[in-house]
Every structure is written in C-alpha cells, then in structure tokens.
Amino acid sequence: MDVPWLDRTQLAAWVRVAALLEVLPGTLDGQLRRDADVTLFEYFVLAMLSESPTRSLRMSELAAQTSATLPRLSHVVKRMESRGLVERRPDPDDRRATTCVLTDGGLARIEQAAPGHVAAVREHVVDVLTPEQITQLTGIADALLRSLDSSGGMAAMYRRYDDGAVSGAPGAATPPVRP
Amino acid sequence: MDVPWLDRTQLAAWVRVAALLEVLPGTLDGQLRRDADVTLFEYFVLAMLSESPTRSLRMSELAAQTSATLPRLSHVVKRMESRGLVERRPDPDDRRATTCVLTDGGLARIEQAAPGHVAAVREHVVDVLTPEQITQLTGIADALLRSLDSSGGMAAMYRRYDDGAVSGAPGAATPPVRP
DNA sequence: TTCCAACAGTTGTCGCTTCAACTTCTTCGG
DNA sequence: CCGAAGAAGTTGAAGCGACAACTGTTGGAA
DSSP, X not given: OOOOOOOHHHHHHHHHHHHHHHHHHHHHHHXXXXXXXXXXXXXXXXXXXXXXXXXXXXXXXXXXXXXXXXXXXXXXXXXXXXXXXXXXXXXXSSTTOEEEEEOHHHHHHHHHHHHHHHHHHHHHTGGGSOHHHHHHHHHHHHHHHHHHOTTOTTHHHHHHTOOSSSSSSOOOOOOSSOO | OOOOOOOHHHHHHHHHHHXXXXXXXXXXXXXXXXXXXXXXHHHHHHHHHHHSTTSEEEHHHHHHHTTOOHHHXXXXXXXXXXXXXXXXXXXXXXXXXXXXXXOHHHHXXXXXXXXXXXXXXXXXXXXXXXXXXXXXXXXXXXXXXXXXXXXXXXXXXXXXXOXXXXXXXXXXXXXXXXX
C-alpha cells in the first residue's frame, strides 16, 4: 500500500474537519439534552416523522433518512416509545415491516425543542459563515456525501433539501420543524 | 425565545452537514478498527504523541490537542496502556500532573496504521474535493472552530497546522504520522 | 407447490462516552 | 504561613452505538 501523503493545504483542511467532527456533535447534542431531554439523533427522528404527511414512516425508510443503521434505529425507537414520543405498529400489508408513528406528545416535544435547536445551529454553524461560505459548504458536503453514500439511501434528502444550486432542480418548501 | 428560521439555502447546507456528522466518523473509525485495531480517537492520541519531540505530553495538553474532555482521555489512555501503546508516569515537578508517553509499540502501531488511514481520508474527503474546495473548507472549518472553541484550547493546532492562508503566518513542515 | 435466498426488524452483548463525584496537589490572598 | 479556591486526574455508574446472531416474512425459481 503506497499512498501519497497529504500536503500542507490538505492537512490543514483535514485537521480542522477532524476537530470539528469531534466537537460539533457534542455541542449540539448537549444543548438538546439539557433543554429538551432529547438526543440530536432523536431530534432527527422526530423531525423526519413530523415532516411526513402521515406523521409516520417505515423503520427502514426512517433509517435511511436519518443516516442510521437499522439496529441503531430500533434501539432508539424502542426507548422513544417507552417515553411516549412515538408508537410502533406492525404493517398489515407487509408483516415484516414496522411503521413508526409520531404521537401528539412527540410532536409537542419537537415543537418545544425546535427554537432552541435552531438557535444553536445558527450560533455555532449558520451565522458564523458568510452566505458565500454557506453555498460553498453545501457543495463540499454534497460531494463528500455522494462519495460516502455507497448504498444510495440519501436520494430522498437530495430531493427534499435542495437549495436549487447543487442538483439544479427546484426543491420543496421549507419544512416546519427541520432547523 | 424568538429565532428566525433557516432559509432554504441555509437548510440545504445544514442538512448535509448533519448527515456528514452522522456518517463520516463511523466510516473512518471502521477502517481503522478493522485494519489496525485502533479507534479514530486513539489514532489521534498516537499521532499527537508521535509528533511531540519528547514523544510525550501531559494529559491536559493531550486532551486539548485531541479536542477531548479529560475524563474521556483518561479512560482511553488507561485502555491504551493496558495494550502497551502508551505509558503513564507521574510528573515529578507538578505532582497532580500525569505525563503520557508513547511506547515503541505505540509508535510501530501508528506507523503501520497510517497508510491505510491516509488512504481512507483521501478516498472519502481529500480526493473528492477540488483544490479550491479544500481551501474553502479550511476557511469554513476554521470559522466554525473559532466560534466553538470557548476555552481557547486549540491555539496549538492553529500554530501547527497552518496552511499559510488562514492565519497568515508560515506553518511547520508536514509532520510524520498525521494524515 | 415447495424451497430457498433475500429482506425487515429485533435482541443481546460489549465497548466507548458522559456526567458527577471524589482525591490529591498547587497557588494565592490575607 | 495558613486556609480556601481552583487545577489535574481518576473513578464508577449509566446510557448509547456497533456488531453479530437471530426470528419471522416475502418473493421468486424449480
């Protein structure tokens, strides 16, 4: 295995990205835990369900939309169900499948959590960057995700959260609870 | 709490960043675990120690350089010590302090792990982006880190991994085992 | 029809991270 | 000096995520 090393420019970028990967999740997670007793990942689950027209999604669909594995999602959803945020019900059409439904309590929870979370995202990410940098970041993250997405499960995201510049097609309107 | 929502451009960027935060660490971590039986975070620990002139750092310094909390580092170092990768010795000058020393085995391990890790970083990050995007990414990550770094513990990184464009000052030469 | 491969989820176990408490040591104000 | 405040690490408990093994179900081919 003979790999060319990173030059100084590449190294500078990577070191910063690595540090970011280490720090950012904890910061956002901490805010949500303290203020709304919800994990960042749980927030994503609630957000995805709340944006569904039926307030419900199949487990595998939910897993794809939250970039999670099925085992992980299963554990998380079980815990969320015990707290009354979601409900699980077997799908009568395909009896292997499970549908995850957002409860009224779950909806109330994410509506309560959203403003603080949006504020945190603004404070630590969005408002720190110039509009030009936001556009650049979208392009960069897009390129990275496409190369990582071997199983192609993120097509839904690209359709829904398109800013009109990356993929070229017009996107949907701004959703309610997704910061 | 009244927070302005994210517009479509901001949302597109944030959704992608969130997905990245969810996926990228697992990808890099998995490669290192499989190929070198080391965590991504453990790799950082080894890398920081290997770049120190004395092959050693105080725990708090090491924590700052790896963006970790002290409890986390303490647990990790204990496990690494039991595997023979590092050693811990009390500091005679300040008897509260502990110095963490890289062993020969630890050095061998990171030298063995480095090529595969660099390849993974290239495959999933560096080589996916254009040189221009690399520069943009450095600026973006830099801005985010500065706003996150409330305790100011990352000054060392900025000095060492400067690409000459962000802070303006000339940086050090490319270090040996840091991808 | 029957069988088998692939799919959808769940569960258990293990390792890692976090949080809060605690110990020991240093420093600084009085 | 002396005592209090704070720093440096460590530890234990609790919760979350990854991996592998497992159950039950579907769809298609022989």
